[in-house]
Amino acid sequence: MRQSVTVRAPAKVNLQLAVGPLRPDGYHDLATVFHAVGLYDDVIAEPADDISVTLAEPDPEVPLDGGNLAVRAANALAEATGMAEGVRLRLVKRIPVAAGLAGGSADAAATLVACDALWGTALSRDELAEIAATLGSDVPFALLGGTAIGTGRGTLLSPVLARGEFHWVLAVAAEGLSTPTVYRECDRLREAAGAEVPDPAVDDALMAALRSGDAKALGAALSNDLQEAAVGLRPALAQTLGAAAELGALGAIVSGSGPTVAFLVRSPEAAIDVAVGLTAMGLCRDAKRAGGPVPGAKVLRT
Numbered sequence: 001m002r003q004s005v006t007v008r009a010p011a012k013v014n015l016q017l018a019v020g021p022l023r024p025d026g027y028h029d030l031a032t033v034f035h036a037v038g039l040y041d042d043v044i045a046e047p048a049d050d051i052s053v054t055l056a057e058p059d060p061e062v063p064l065d066g067g068n069l070a071v072r073a074a075n076a077l078a079e080a081t082g083m084a085e086g087v088r089l090r091l092v093k094r095i096p097v098a099a100g101l102a103g104g105s106a107d108a109a110a111t112l113v114a115c116d117a118l119w120g121t122a123l124s125r126d127e128l129a130e131i132a133a134t135l136g137s138d139v140p141f142a143l144l145g146g147t148a149i150g151t152g153r154g155t156l157l158s159p160v161l162a163r164g165e166f167h168w169v170l171a172v173a174a175e176g177l178s179t180p181t182v183y184r185e186c187d188r189l190r191e192a193a194g195a196e197v198p199d200p201a202v203d204d205a206l207m208a209a210l211r212s213g214d215a216k217a218l219g220a221a222l223s224n225d226l227q228e229a230a231v232g233l234r235p236a237l238a239q240t241l242g243a244a245a246e247l248g249a250l251g252a253i254v255s256g257s258g259p260t261v262a263f264l265v266r267s268p269e270a271a272i273d274v275a276v277g278l279t280a281m282g283l284c285r286d287a288k289r290a291g292g293p294v295p296g297a298k299v300l301r302t
């Protein structure tokens, strides 16, 4: 058996997040366009008798028991393969927690790849993706990376051919938001409005912008059905979103269920200007620069 495996997995933003009506199982059908960006968590997996997790930097918001998504991923892989070995997992977290950037999902995806290599279970990417879907709606995408359309709960993926690289600034809020709370608020707002919720569909203008690598068109096509709910729960986000034009960004959108706001900018130089501007205006706890698309979970070293 190997002594140690390190796997890196990316954060994501949703370039589009179209949310259908509430399903009887508590989820919503989605038409979403996932985009992996260059902000990463690492998972280091070492042989052990049982399954455990530690953090490189302590964080009271991250559970260290069986509720941790990385622990759940290791347990799910062990169960699916009949593996009796354990693993000691160490998480190097750079993706902010409860930020709408799928950090927990990145940890789960990285853990699946790390344990598969450590234990020599040698599952295919499709087999890993099947286990990933049982762990959370964003976990299969964290395995795949790149830019991809997600349907169903978000777990049915088809890669999108996107041309070029896009430059992002991620405005991270001081406090996270709970994903189920934001979906519930979205349902509540829709019920109050009384309008029928259409089946979600991918936006043609967004797909054309990705195919041609047109950042300006992409900025204009960004959309998120959860944005109104996230802003309702966190009114300060309206001001953050409103700063996009002033700062010269091509577009801004709440990432997933928020509260991170993703700013699309023209160039790495523009990203520095926007990050400095956001910080100077006191609109975020941290402004992180990242390019996309980037690959999904992959082994860094063994």
Ligand code: C5P
Pocket (backbone or CB within 6 Å): 026, 027, 028, 029, 030, 135, 136, 137, 138, 152, 153, 154, 179, 180, 181, 183
């Ligand atoms: O799948 P995951 O555990 O990440 O989902 C967290 C929560 O987000 C779900 O419990 C549900 O409230 C909401 N959700 C949803 N529809 C989706 C994905 C997530 O309602 N397609």
